[in-house]
Amino acid sequence: MSETTTQFYVVKQGDNLTKIAAKHGLTLNQLLDWNPEITDPNMIRVGQRVRVSAPESSSGYEPFPGTHFFVPDTVSPIIEAMGYRLIEEHCSAYPGEPDYQWSDADKASYSKWQRKLGLSGSDADGIPGRKSWDKLHVPAVLVD
CATH class of the missing domain: 1.10.101 (Muramoyl-pentapeptide Carboxypeptidase; domain 1)
Structure with a gap:
């Protein structure tokens, strides 16, 4: 079994969550589930980090968010x-x-x-x- 690492995407000018999800082969709901701090999907900011892979939960611990x-x-x-x-x-x-x-x-x-x-x-x-x-x-x- 291979070990996966949580990956993040840094929001750039012109991005929105739908574009970010599509770019990473995800649904908007997956992004929202993996990023509980995003309470309004229409409000993201340039420079914000968005989790784009499943959280590392195999250890049962929250991965370091940076x-x-x-x-x-x-x-x-x-x-x-x-x-x-x-x-x-x-x-x-x-x-x-x-x-x-x-x-x-x-x-x-x-x-x-x-x-x-x-x-x-x-x-x-x-x-x-x-x-x-x-x-x-x-x-x-x-x-x-």
Whole structure:
């Protein structure tokens, strides 16, 4: 059995989800299922990364979405799942429960996780990197 890697497409000027789906041999519904952070299929932006292959869920963990994912305008169930894992790891800076919106509390909590892993300085800035993300074991987000 061959191992697959989640692939992403970076949105360019003039793109829309229908064009992106067709270019990758997918349906619009597949793209929307694989990109739960896209709440309005008519609203994508240049530079946004769109998942164009099935999420790596064989491990049961959410694949690393890339550092660009962790910005204030990101709204995704992946953010909430990460937040609950950080709480489980005793790395919470949340005033309450985590939610779908990337926030300063997420960044502060992730920084605690990075420091728990022994990272410091710019390596503990609260922005997830692949190695620290993979060690956190964020459960794969299932979309109905």
